[in-house]
Protein backbone atom coordinates (compact mmCIF):
# COMPACT_ATOMS: atom_id res chain seq x y z
CA UNK A 1 0.00 0.00 0.00
CA UNK A 2 1.35 3.43 -0.88
CA UNK A 3 0.53 6.80 0.68
CA UNK A 4 -0.29 9.18 -2.14
CA UNK A 5 -0.44 12.96 -2.29
CA UNK A 6 -2.84 14.86 -0.07
CA UNK A 7 -6.10 16.40 -1.18
CA UNK A 8 -6.13 20.19 -1.48
CA UNK A 9 -9.01 22.54 -0.72
CA UNK A 10 -10.76 24.07 -3.74
CA UNK A 11 -13.67 25.62 -1.82
CA UNK A 12 -13.39 26.70 1.82
CA UNK A 13 -17.13 26.21 2.29
CA UNK A 14 -17.23 25.57 6.05
CA UNK A 15 -20.16 23.21 5.47
CA UNK A 16 -21.68 21.53 8.51
CA UNK A 17 -22.01 18.15 6.78
CA UNK A 18 -20.86 18.35 3.18
CA UNK A 19 -21.94 15.29 1.20
CA UNK A 20 -22.77 13.86 -2.22
CA UNK A 21 -20.43 15.58 -4.67
CA UNK A 22 -21.87 14.95 -8.15
CA UNK A 23 -20.23 16.00 -11.40
CA UNK A 24 -22.39 17.36 -14.21
CA UNK A 25 -20.53 16.64 -17.46
CA UNK A 26 -23.02 18.78 -19.39
CA UNK A 27 -22.47 21.84 -17.18
CA UNK A 28 -18.86 21.07 -16.20
CA UNK A 29 -19.86 21.87 -12.63
CA UNK A 30 -19.85 20.01 -9.31
CA UNK A 31 -23.08 19.76 -7.37
CA UNK A 32 -22.90 18.89 -3.66
CA UNK A 33 -25.06 19.21 -0.55
CA UNK A 34 -24.70 20.34 3.05
CA UNK A 35 -27.03 17.93 4.84
CA UNK A 36 -27.24 19.79 8.14
CA UNK A 37 -26.81 23.18 6.54
CA UNK A 38 -29.77 22.30 4.31
CA UNK A 39 -28.28 23.60 1.07
CA UNK A 40 -27.91 22.31 -2.48
CA UNK A 41 -24.68 23.73 -3.95
CA UNK A 42 -23.20 24.23 -7.42
CA UNK A 43 -19.42 24.69 -7.54
CA UNK A 44 -17.84 25.94 -10.78
CA UNK A 45 -14.19 24.89 -10.86
CA UNK A 46 -13.51 27.22 -13.78
CA UNK A 47 -13.85 30.32 -11.61
CA UNK A 48 -14.07 28.89 -8.09
CA UNK A 49 -17.56 30.23 -7.46
CA UNK A 50 -20.19 28.35 -5.46
CA UNK A 51 -23.93 28.97 -5.50
CA UNK A 52 -26.00 27.65 -2.55
CA UNK A 53 -29.75 27.11 -2.62
CA UNK A 54 -31.55 26.83 0.72
CA UNK A 55 -33.71 23.72 1.14
CA UNK A 56 -36.63 23.23 3.53
CA UNK A 57 -35.19 20.04 5.09
CA UNK A 58 -32.09 17.86 5.32
CA UNK A 59 -30.91 16.99 1.81
CA UNK A 60 -28.43 14.10 1.65
CA UNK A 61 -28.04 12.70 -1.85
CA UNK A 62 -28.67 13.51 -5.50
CA UNK A 63 -28.85 12.10 -8.98
CA UNK A 64 -29.07 14.17 -12.14
CA UNK A 65 -32.43 13.61 -13.88
CA UNK A 66 -32.31 12.83 -17.62
CA UNK A 67 -34.94 15.52 -18.21
CA UNK A 68 -33.03 18.13 -16.19
CA UNK A 69 -33.03 18.87 -12.50
CA UNK A 70 -32.49 16.19 -9.88
CA UNK A 71 -33.83 13.32 -7.85
CA UNK A 72 -32.90 13.97 -4.21
CA UNK A 73 -32.91 11.91 -1.02
CA UNK A 74 -34.13 14.09 1.82
CA UNK A 75 -35.48 13.49 5.33
CA UNK A 76 -39.10 13.18 4.28
CA UNK A 77 -38.43 11.05 1.23
CA UNK A 78 -37.24 11.05 -2.39
CA UNK A 79 -38.10 14.25 -4.22
CA UNK A 80 -38.03 15.54 -7.81
CA UNK A 81 -36.25 18.91 -7.90
CA UNK A 82 -36.01 21.31 -10.82
CA UNK A 83 -32.67 22.58 -12.11
CA UNK A 84 -32.72 25.41 -9.56
CA UNK A 85 -33.32 22.98 -6.69
CA UNK A 86 -36.99 23.83 -6.20
CA UNK A 87 -39.15 20.84 -5.19
CA UNK A 88 -41.51 19.64 -7.95
CA UNK A 89 -43.05 16.73 -6.09
CA UNK A 90 -42.55 13.84 -3.68
CA UNK A 91 -41.62 10.64 -5.52
CA UNK A 92 -41.59 8.32 -2.48
CA UNK A 93 -42.13 9.03 1.22
CA UNK A 94 -39.49 7.88 3.70
CA UNK A 95 -41.06 4.65 5.04
CA UNK A 96 -39.30 5.10 8.40
CA UNK A 97 -39.94 7.42 11.38
CA UNK A 98 -38.64 10.74 10.08
CA UNK A 99 -38.10 11.94 13.65
CA UNK A 100 -35.05 9.66 13.75
CA UNK A 101 -34.53 8.66 10.13
CA UNK A 102 -33.50 10.49 6.96
CA UNK A 103 -32.17 9.43 3.62
CA UNK A 104 -28.39 9.41 3.43
CA UNK A 105 -26.16 8.18 0.59
CA UNK A 106 -27.63 7.49 -2.84
CA UNK A 107 -26.90 7.36 -6.57
CA UNK A 108 -28.35 6.29 -9.90
CA UNK A 109 -27.57 2.80 -11.17
CA UNK A 110 -26.32 2.32 -14.77
CA UNK A 111 -29.89 1.68 -15.98
CA UNK A 112 -31.17 4.91 -14.41
CA UNK A 113 -32.85 3.59 -11.25
CA UNK A 114 -32.18 5.51 -8.00
CA UNK A 115 -30.71 3.60 -5.06
CA UNK A 116 -30.66 5.38 -1.71
CA UNK A 117 -30.36 4.33 1.91
CA UNK A 118 -31.34 5.80 5.23
CA UNK A 119 -29.58 6.61 8.47
CA UNK A 120 -30.73 5.46 11.92
CA UNK A 121 -29.85 8.62 13.82
CA UNK A 122 -29.93 7.15 17.35
CA UNK A 123 -27.75 4.30 16.02
CA UNK A 124 -29.95 2.19 18.27
CA UNK A 125 -31.18 -0.81 16.45
CA UNK A 126 -30.24 -1.12 12.84
CA UNK A 127 -33.43 0.50 11.64
CA UNK A 128 -31.91 1.90 8.45
CA UNK A 129 -32.49 0.34 5.03
CA UNK A 130 -31.30 0.45 1.44
CA UNK A 131 -34.06 1.19 -1.09
CA UNK A 132 -34.45 1.20 -4.86
CA UNK A 133 -36.76 3.65 -6.63
CA UNK A 134 -37.82 3.13 -10.24
CA UNK A 135 -40.97 3.11 -12.38
CA UNK A 136 -42.30 0.30 -10.14
CA UNK A 137 -42.00 2.52 -7.04
CA UNK A 138 -39.94 2.10 -3.87
CA UNK A 139 -38.56 -1.33 -2.98
CA UNK A 140 -36.47 -2.43 0.01
CA UNK A 141 -33.14 -4.01 -0.96
CA UNK A 142 -31.50 -4.43 2.46
CA UNK A 143 -32.24 -3.73 6.13
CA UNK A 144 -30.78 -3.95 9.63
CA UNK A 145 -28.43 -1.04 8.90
CA UNK A 146 -27.16 1.89 10.97
CA UNK A 147 -25.87 4.23 8.23
CA UNK A 148 -26.47 3.20 4.64
CA UNK A 149 -23.48 4.51 2.71
CA UNK A 150 -20.78 3.93 0.13
CA UNK A 151 -23.00 3.04 -2.83
CA UNK A 152 -21.04 2.48 -6.06
CA UNK A 153 -21.12 0.12 -9.04
CA UNK A 154 -18.41 -1.86 -10.81
CA UNK A 155 -17.65 -0.84 -14.43
CA UNK A 156 -19.89 -3.64 -15.78
CA UNK A 157 -22.70 -2.67 -13.41
CA UNK A 158 -22.94 -6.24 -12.08
CA UNK A 159 -21.40 -5.56 -8.65
CA UNK A 160 -22.86 -3.16 -6.11
CA UNK A 161 -20.70 -1.88 -3.26
CA UNK A 162 -22.52 -0.77 -0.11
CA UNK A 163 -21.22 0.33 3.31
CA UNK A 164 -22.73 0.40 6.76
CA UNK A 165 -20.50 3.07 8.22
CA UNK A 166 -20.64 2.52 12.00
CA UNK A 167 -19.84 -1.18 11.47
CA UNK A 168 -16.63 -0.25 9.59
CA UNK A 169 -17.77 -2.54 6.78
CA UNK A 170 -18.17 -2.33 3.00
CA UNK A 171 -20.21 -5.15 1.44
CA UNK A 172 -20.28 -6.36 -2.16
CA UNK A 173 -23.41 -7.73 -3.85
CA UNK A 174 -24.10 -9.34 -7.19
CA UNK A 175 -26.38 -6.83 -9.00
CA UNK A 176 -28.68 -7.62 -11.91
CA UNK A 177 -28.69 -4.57 -14.23
CA UNK A 178 -31.85 -5.87 -15.95
CA UNK A 179 -33.95 -5.97 -12.76
CA UNK A 180 -32.12 -3.97 -10.09
CA UNK A 181 -32.13 -6.98 -7.78
CA UNK A 182 -29.32 -7.81 -5.32
CA UNK A 183 -27.94 -11.21 -4.33
CA UNK A 184 -24.93 -12.94 -2.78
CA UNK A 185 -23.78 -10.40 -0.20
CA UNK A 186 -20.18 -10.75 0.96
CA UNK A 187 -17.78 -8.57 2.95
CA UNK A 188 -15.59 -6.56 0.58
CA UNK A 189 -13.62 -4.54 3.17
CA UNK A 190 -13.83 -4.50 6.97
CA UNK A 191 -11.69 -1.88 8.70
CA UNK A 192 -10.21 -2.64 12.11
CA UNK A 193 -10.73 0.44 14.33
CA UNK A 194 -8.06 1.34 16.84
CA UNK A 195 -8.04 3.98 19.57
CA UNK A 196 -5.98 6.16 17.32
CA UNK A 197 -7.87 5.52 14.12
CA UNK A 198 -11.65 5.39 14.08
CA UNK A 199 -11.86 6.00 10.35
CA UNK A 200 -14.92 4.29 8.85
CA UNK A 201 -16.17 3.94 5.27
CA UNK A 202 -18.43 6.77 4.15
CA UNK A 203 -19.18 7.88 0.55
CA UNK A 204 -17.44 6.21 -2.38
CA UNK A 205 -16.86 6.08 -6.13
CA UNK A 206 -15.33 3.59 -8.59
CA UNK A 207 -12.77 4.32 -11.31
CA UNK A 208 -12.38 2.79 -14.79
CA UNK A 209 -10.03 0.13 -13.40
CA UNK A 210 -12.85 -0.96 -11.08
CA UNK A 211 -11.07 0.35 -8.01
CA UNK A 212 -13.23 1.51 -5.09
CA UNK A 213 -12.33 4.84 -3.52
CA UNK A 214 -13.80 5.41 -0.04
CA UNK A 215 -13.79 8.44 2.24
CA UNK A 216 -12.92 7.45 5.80
CA UNK A 217 -15.07 9.48 8.17
CA UNK A 218 -13.02 10.43 11.27
CA UNK A 219 -10.06 8.88 9.52
CA UNK A 220 -8.80 11.97 7.74
CA UNK A 221 -8.04 10.09 4.54
CA UNK A 222 -9.37 8.43 1.40
CA UNK A 223 -8.42 4.87 0.50
CA UNK A 224 -8.35 3.09 -2.88
CA UNK A 225 -9.14 -0.63 -3.03
CA UNK A 226 -8.64 -3.03 -5.93
CA UNK A 227 -11.65 -5.10 -7.08
CA UNK A 228 -10.08 -7.94 -5.07
CA UNK A 229 -10.38 -5.89 -1.88
CA UNK A 230 -6.63 -5.29 -1.67
CA UNK A 231 -5.73 -1.84 -0.32
CA UNK A 232 -3.73 -0.05 -3.03
CA UNK A 233 -3.21 3.48 -1.69
CA UNK A 234 -4.44 6.06 0.74
CA UNK A 235 -4.45 9.84 0.49
CA UNK A 236 -4.42 12.25 3.45
CA UNK A 237 -7.11 14.91 3.80
CA UNK A 238 -6.60 18.14 5.79
CA UNK A 239 -9.95 17.49 7.51
CA UNK A 240 -10.73 14.70 9.94
CA UNK A 241 -14.17 13.88 8.46
CA UNK A 242 -14.12 13.33 4.70
CA UNK A 243 -17.60 12.22 3.64
CA UNK A 244 -17.76 11.33 -0.05
CA UNK A 245 -15.69 11.29 -3.25
CA UNK A 246 -16.76 11.88 -6.86
CA UNK A 247 -14.83 12.00 -10.12
CA UNK A 248 -15.11 15.15 -12.21
CA UNK A 249 -13.40 17.38 -14.71
CA UNK A 250 -13.66 17.02 -18.48
CA UNK A 251 -11.53 13.85 -18.27
CA UNK A 252 -12.96 12.62 -14.94
CA UNK A 253 -9.41 12.62 -13.55
CA UNK A 254 -10.17 15.03 -10.71
CA UNK A 255 -11.35 13.33 -7.52
CA UNK A 256 -13.54 15.75 -5.59
CA UNK A 257 -14.25 15.26 -1.89
CA UNK A 258 -16.72 16.74 0.56
CA UNK A 259 -16.06 17.00 4.30
CA UNK A 260 -17.83 17.75 7.58
CA UNK A 261 -17.26 20.19 10.42
CA UNK A 262 -20.42 19.90 12.55
CA UNK A 263 -19.92 18.59 16.06
CA UNK A 264 -16.16 18.44 15.75
CA UNK A 265 -13.89 19.41 18.70
CA UNK A 266 -12.59 22.95 18.70
CA UNK A 267 -8.98 21.78 18.74
CA UNK A 268 -9.64 19.64 15.68
CA UNK A 269 -11.12 22.59 13.79
CA UNK A 270 -8.12 24.69 14.80
CA UNK A 271 -5.83 22.01 13.42
CA UNK A 272 -7.96 21.56 10.28
CA UNK A 273 -9.57 24.98 9.63
CA UNK A 274 -10.78 23.95 6.15
CA UNK A 275 -13.01 21.20 7.60
CA UNK A 276 -16.33 21.40 5.81
CA UNK A 277 -14.63 22.39 2.59
CA UNK A 278 -14.60 20.79 -0.85
CA UNK A 279 -11.27 19.24 -1.77
CA UNK A 280 -9.72 17.79 -4.91
CA UNK A 281 -6.98 15.36 -5.95
CA UNK A 282 -5.67 14.77 -9.49
CA UNK A 283 -5.73 11.03 -10.29
CA UNK A 284 -4.32 8.94 -13.11
CA UNK A 285 -7.29 6.65 -13.76
CA UNK A 286 -10.55 8.34 -14.76
CA UNK A 287 -13.66 7.71 -12.76
CA UNK A 288 -16.77 6.04 -14.17
CA UNK A 289 -19.27 8.44 -15.70
CA UNK A 290 -22.24 9.22 -13.44
CA UNK A 291 -25.52 7.77 -14.78
CA UNK A 292 -28.63 9.93 -15.06
CA UNK A 293 -31.87 9.00 -13.34
CA UNK A 294 -34.36 7.77 -15.96
CA UNK A 295 -38.03 7.67 -14.92
CA UNK A 296 -38.64 4.95 -17.52
CA UNK A 297 -36.09 2.62 -15.90
Ligand SMILES: O=C1O[C@H](CS(=O)(=O)O)[C@@H](O)[C@H](O)[C@H]1O
Pocket residue numbers: 017019035104105119146147149165166200202203217243
Ligand atom coordinates in the same frame (compact mmCIF):
# COMPACT_ATOMS: atom_id res chain seq x y z
O1 LIG B 1 -22.69 9.58 5.82
C1 LIG B 1 -22.74 9.80 7.04
O2 LIG B 1 -21.94 9.09 7.92
C2 LIG B 1 -21.52 9.69 9.12
C3 LIG B 1 -20.75 8.67 9.88
S1 LIG B 1 -21.59 7.72 11.04
O3 LIG B 1 -22.82 7.22 10.49
O4 LIG B 1 -21.81 8.63 12.19
O5 LIG B 1 -20.68 6.61 11.44
C4 LIG B 1 -22.69 10.38 9.78
O6 LIG B 1 -22.27 11.00 10.95
C5 LIG B 1 -23.30 11.38 8.82
O7 LIG B 1 -24.41 12.04 9.41
C6 LIG B 1 -23.78 10.67 7.62
O8 LIG B 1 -24.28 11.57 6.64
